[in-house]
Amino acid sequence: MTLDERIALLGQSITFSSLTEEEMVELAGLCRIRSLNAGEYVFMEGEEPDWLYMVAEGRVKVLKHSSQGKEFIISFFGPGEMFGEVAIFQNRPYPASAQAVSELKVIAIKRDDFHTFLRNRPETVFRMIHVLSGRLRDAQVRLRDLAAERVEQRLARVLIMLASRLGPVLPFTRQEIADMVGTTPETTIRLMSKLKEAGIIASSRGRTEIVDEARLRELSEGLQPM
Amino acid sequence: MTLDERIALLGQSITFSSLTEEEMVELAGLCRIRSLNAGEYVFMEGEEPDWLYMVAEGRVKVLKHSSQGKEFIISFFGPGEMFGEVAIFQNRPYPASAQAVSELKVIAIKRDDFHTFLRNRPETVFRMIHVLSGRLRDAQVRLRDLAAERVEQRLARVLIMLASRLGPVLPFTRQEIADMVGTTPETTIRLMSKLKEAGIIASSRGRTEIVDEARLRELSEGLQPM
């Protein structure tokens, strides 16, 4: 992959889009590209944090396993989005695993190189703080939801959240949705079947489309249980 | 409150303890002090983020309300700890409310003043990133726990987490613990009564002491249900 291609990929990122031409060249020079097949892990929870990653092509899911081996999906990331940054900034093991969902290309930057690069780029540092703050905000909303809302509302909220990031057509299996909502595939299926009957969503194998977002929003507020 | 007193308070914070004498003086000059009684709110979810706060004396709890009005406690903060920073960095409304648990004194710094102060303090900025990263890491652990662990294990983990920050004697009511675990006071009482009988904790009104942390850890792993 050429330098120009790497620069183009970096430009997809909100964090780096403000860099000057020279800075882009410098950063691109620090990058490695890794290609992975679906199911392969970019890193595993507990590994030493040597690299910061950004998605170039495809999607990655960041997840944690429970004590009984069930997995919880913390987030999906697509092109231009960064992951692994918590470990990098704390210089402690990755707190979660990152797994390729589809064919995946990621840009990897060595921890020390990145820290050096940031040293005199306050603008970039503030953008990273902005990203971290946004993730913390999202995490707090989900914490509250998991602690206090029932599955039906959590499901509605996850679907809304995904639709706001990816558009109305969502490429996820029932299992993946269940792992984001924090429930079982069976419960997800039962609830989504009701949503389907009510004409709120349409869905087939590994694909869900939000048809009536307004009603989904009502459900997510718990105003009127189905 | 004198400038020197404010400087002493700022020095309690990990984030600011690395500042030079002059920087401390400058920052202390930007601070206001607010005193609140137990139960009063420092800020409410949804308000405009004009101030960054740090606890000077007492404790504050940061919480969100569910759609049914139940509250979920995101975190407690004590002297030297910062809160409200997510809103400040994003310049969006506070994502949660902050309420005084006891008599409380907080240091408040105006958003714009703080941003100006940070502009040429890369060291301080990196410390803030470190704090944010740690909170995100903690949030991810709790997300996984809420999504995949049963109440008994979540309770054990919350107690362990609190003990690691505050020592073995915890000044919380059953209600507060329930609001951190994401359950009801009744369930909390039932489980804690069992922990008491088993000699794992001792507790009285508004106070819980971890006696046998090793066994609590076993419970938190779900190795042997009680």
Next chain:
DNA sequence: CGCCTATTTGAAAACCGTCAAAGTATGTGG
């Protein structure tokens, strides 16, 4: 077609929340 994976459905049980009521500590004012 045949295999693999995803989806669906059913029945039973576990977990936990809700509701109601009573008991117990803490502090306040008379």
Next chain:
DNA sequence: CCACATACTTTGACGGTTTTCAAATAGGCG
């Protein structure tokens, strides 16, 4: 010092939501 108010704690019974287990069906791909 006692009576009372208040808030926290405890207990029991019940019911609903959700998980678990099991089995069957359906869709996609070589």
